[in-house]
Amino acid sequence: MSNNQSDPSSTRVSFSPSDTAMLEALVPGYTFISRFVFSYLHIDLAAYLQYFVALALFGASMRYLFEHVSDNFSKYFISTAEMRLDDEIFNYFMYWWSRQPQVKRTHRFLAGVRTNGYWSDEDDSDHERSDSEDEWEDADGSMSTESFDAYWTRVINRDKYKRLRFTPSQGRHYFWYQGRLLMLDRQYEKTTARWVLNNEKLYLSCWGRDPSILHQLLSDAQHKFVERDGSRTIIYRGQRCSSGTTFSWSRCMSRPPRPLDTVILDDAQKHSFLADIETYLEKGTAKWYAAHGIPYRRGYLLSGPPGTGKSSLCFAVAGKLGLKIYLLNLSSRALDEDNLYSLFSELPRRCILLVEDVDTSDITHTRGTSIFPKSARTNADAFPPQAGNGSSPAEVDKANVPEKPEREGITLSSLLNVLDGVAASEGRILVMTTNHPEKLDDALLRAGRVDMHIEFRRAVSEDIEKLYRSIYSVSKDDRTHPSSRRGENGSTTTMQNGSADHPNNPKGVEGEDEENTDNKPNGLRGRQNELRSRIATLAKEFASLVPSGEFSPAEIQGYLLKHKTHPERAIKEVAEWVKEEKEKKGAQKAADNKAKEDADSKHT
Template identity: 45%
Template sequence: MNATAPVVTGSETAILEGLIPGYAFISRLLLSYLQIDLSLYIPYIITATCIYFASDFVYSYVEHLFWSYFMASAEVRIQDDVYTYLMFWISRHRTMQNTVHIYASTQLASGWYYYNSEDSDQEFDAEIDEEEIAKSSFDECWSQIIARDRTKRLRFTPSNGVHHFQYKNRTVFFHRIRDQSAQSLYMQDMSERLIISCFGRDTTLLKQLLADAQAAYVARDGNHTIIYRGQKANGHTDWVRCMARAPRALSTVVLDQAQKDAFVNDIKEYLHPRTRRWYSNRGIPYRRGYLLHGPPGTGKTSLSFAAAGVLGVPLYLLNLSSKTLDEDDLMTLFHRLPRRCIILLEDVDCAGITQKRGAGDKDKATATDTNSTAGATAPGDKPDGAAPEKQGISLSGLLNVIDGVAANEGRILIMTTNHPEKLDAALLRPGRVDMSIAFGYAQSHDVEKLFASIYSTLEGDLRSGEMGSSLEEETKACLSNGGVKAVNGVHPAATPLERISELARRFAAQVPSGEFTAAEVQGYLLNYKSDPHGAIEGAAQWLKSTQEMRQKRLEKLNLSQ
C-alpha cells in the first residue's frame, strides 16, 4: 500500500490542478489502473519542458550569431530593379530549376512594379523555321499562335524559404521572405524581399553574382529600346517598365535630313562628357529641351523613339493629362529619372496646363470662349455643395520640375504639340525649349521613300512570296514582248530595286506634294502591302475620298463654331 501511496499532499495537488487542468483526474486514473504515480514524474516533466524551451532559444541565438559573424549576406527589396535582375537569373539557374519547393507564375515579379516585357512573338518565331512561316497559310500559322496564346509561358522560381545552390564552386543560400503581416494583397506584393548569403565575411562573391544577374538581364534586351511609363496606383507613383522594342531606324522618319542631323548631333553634343564639365564650370544648369510641333501623324513621336534607339538610352513616357497625377507626383517622377535618358511629354497643348500658372488662375482659353451662354455655368465655377475638382498639374508646377532649383539634370526633355501657338511663352523660353523642330506634310520625295520602304524586301522580312512572284511574272511579260516594250511602265531589264523605284516615282507623281501626312500615306499603302500596282491604280480614288472626308470635317467644324 505504501508503494502506491501518493507522495504529494492535497495542497500540492490543488496547486498542480491549477497549473495543469485535469491533473487530479489523470493522476487518479493512472494510479488506479496502471499503478503509476504521476507525481513522481512531475520534476522530470518540468525539467524536460525547460530544456526544450531553453534549447529552442539557444538554437535561435546561436543561429543568429552564426549568420551575423560567419556569413555574408545581401538583401534585395521588391521595389528595386535588382529584384528583377536576381529573379531573372535565378529562374534560369540549373539548380534552382530542380528545387523541390517552387513558386509558379507567368511573370518574374508579383505586383505592378515590373512588367515582363519578354516578347512572346520573338519566342514563337524562334520555335518555327523561317521558310516554314513563309510557306504556311494563315490558317496553319494562326492555329499555332492561338494554341500558344491560350497557355502562357510558366516561370518557376524558388518558393518562400531557404534554398541553396552552387556559384563559382561555393555554396550560396537564397532566402525568399514574404511578410505575412500585410493587410492587403497590394501590401503583400510590396513586402517581399530576397536575401542571398554565403560562408565568410567577404561580400565580393555576392556582388559578383548580382553583377552577373544584371548583365544577363541587360543582355536579354540587347539593343532594344526600353520604354517606361509614369504610373500611380494605390497611392504610389513610380516609373513602370512597359516594353522593350526594337530600335527604329532614323531613316524611316519622314523629316528633312538636315533637320534630323541637326537634332541628333545636338543631342550627341549635349551628352558628351566635356559638355557637362563646360556647363558646370559656367554655372549653367545641365539640361536640354526640345519642342516637336506639327500636324498629327507627321512623325513627332517616331523621331523621339528613333533618337532613343540611335543613342541607346531609355525612353520615359508621361501623360500630363492623367487625372491621377498631381504636382507632387510629377516632382517625384522627375527626381527618379536616371541621367542620360529621354523623357517624352506628348501633346502638351491638350494637357490643360499650358495657359494657367496656378490652381487659382482661370484658363485663358476658357475665358475667351465666346460660345458660353449667359445662363450656363462657367467651366471654372462649382455649384454650391459640389466636391472640389482635382486640380492636377499646373503650368507653374511643370515649369518647376523642368528647370526649377530642385530640378534634376542630365536628362533630355522632348515635348510634342500640334498647336505651338497655344503654348505659354514661359514654357518656350530658352533653357526649357532649346531647339524647336517643325514637322510638315509629306513632300514628293518623302512619298517615294515611304513607297520604297513598304515594298522593298528588307532584312528579317518573312514574305509569303506574293511580292516576289509578281515581280517574276512582270519580268516574263517584259521578255515576252521581245525585250523592247515596258510592262506597267517598267523597263524589262530593270532589277527588282529599280522596278520599285520606278513604281515609287509613279505613285509620288499622283500624290499632291505637301497635302498629306506621312501617316495618311503609310496607312493607305498598308492596304496594298503586297500589291504595289494596286496601290498605284487605287491612288486616285483614295485621294478623292480623303479630300471629301476633309471637306466634311471642315464643314462640321464651321457649323459647330
C-alpha cells in the same frame, strides 16, 4: 522493509486549493488530466511536477540560447544580400534563377505564366526562343510554300500555350554557384493593407565574411538580364506602385530600334535634332556646363499635326543612341507634386523623358491651374432643389450634401520647378510632343526649358516619294521574306519580289533557282537593281498624284499598306482615295464648325 518505503506513484500528493487553481490557470484541464492519470495509471502528476517545470525551463533556455547563438553566428560568419521587390535587381535575380539547371531539379517552386510581373509580354520571344512567324525557309533552305491556313493554324495552336516560368517558392533554398554553397530565402511580409500585393524580399546568403561571391552572382544576373535586350530600346512608364499611392518608373516593354531614315521629316531638321543631342551627350559637355554655371539639361518641343512622326523621331533617336525612354503622363489623376518630384529624382542620367501630347493637360495652359479644375456651376447647381418645388425629399437631401474636396493635382508652377528648379534633376533629355503649340503657356516654352523647337509638316512631294520607296523597297531580306496575298478564287499564293506573280517583276521569271542566278547578268542581284530603278520611277509617279501638304505621312502610309504587294495598283487607285479623304475631311470640318457655333450660341 520494503513495505515501509513510499512509492510516489501510489501516494497522492495534495496541493492547497490556491496551488491547484494556479496550476489550472497555467495548464488548462490539469485537474481533469491528473485525476484521469491517477485513476487508470496510478501515477500522480503532482509528484513529478518539479521535473516537468525543470524540463520546461531547460527547453525555454535552450531555445533562447539557440536563437542567440544563431543570430550571432549569422551576424559574424554569414554574408547576406537583401533584394526588395521595388528594385530592379529583384528582376535581375529572378530572370537569372529561372534559367539555372537547379530550377528543373527543385521540388519546391512557384509556377506561373506571368510571375508577379517579373517578365513582360515581349519576353515570350526572347533570344532563346525563335519565333516561327519569322521563319520563312524550310529545313532544306528552300522558300516555304506553306498555305496561309496551315501557317495560321500552326501559329494559333502555338499561341494557346503561354510560356511557363518557375521561380523559388517561399522559404529557404540551397544551391551551388561556382563551387560555393549558397542559400536563398524568399519571404513575404505580412501587412493589413489590402492594396499591398506581393510585398516580398529575397535574402541571398553565403558562408564566411567575404561577400564577393554574392557580388559576382548579382553582377552575373544583371549582365544576363541586360544581354537579353541586346540593342532593343527599353521603355519605362511612370505609374503607381502596387504598395500604395506612390509613383515609380516601371519597365513596360522593349522594342527593336527603328532606323532613323524611316522617319519622314526634312533631312536638315532630322540631322539637326540628332546632332544637337549628340553634342549634348558627348564627352566634356557636362563639365563645360558646370564650369559656366549652366544646369546640365536639354529640352525639345516637337509640334505638328497628328501622324507626322513626332514620337517616331524620338524613338528612332533613342534606338540609334542606345538611350532608354521614360514615358510620363501629366493627366494622371493620381499624380501629385510629391510624386512628380519623386519621378524626376529617380531619372537616370543620359535618358529621354518623353511627354506626349503635352497640350492635352490643362496645367500647361495657364499658370497655377489644377490638372482637373472644377467646372463652372450651371444654373441647376446655383439654385439647388428646394422642398415644395416639385423635388423629392431625396433630391433635396442630396443637393444639400457638401461636395467632397477634389484632389488638387499638379500645377504649372510645380511642373516648371521640377523641370529647371533648384532641385531639378540633370543629365536627362526632355522631349515634349504637341499638336497645338499655341495652347502652351509661354513660361513652358522659354529658353532653358525648350532649347529647340522642331515643327513637323504634312507630307510634301519629297516625303511622299520617300514613303513609297520605303514601302516597296528591295533589300537583301526580300529573298527570305516573301509576300503573301489572297487570290481571287480564295486560294493563297506566295510570291516575292522578282517572281512572276509580283507586279514588280521585270522579267517574268518563275521558279528559278536564285542561288544559281546570283552570278548571272539577269540573276537575283540584277533583278534587284532593276526593281530599285522601277520603284524609283513609280515613286515619282505616285508623288505627282497625291496633293502636297494635305495628308500626314501616317495617312499615306496607311493607304500604301493596303496595297503593300501591289505597287502599281496603289497608283491606279490613289486618285479615288484622295477624293474620298478630302470629302471626309470636309464633312468633319463642317461638323466641327457647326458644333462650335452651337456651343457659342448656348454660351451667349
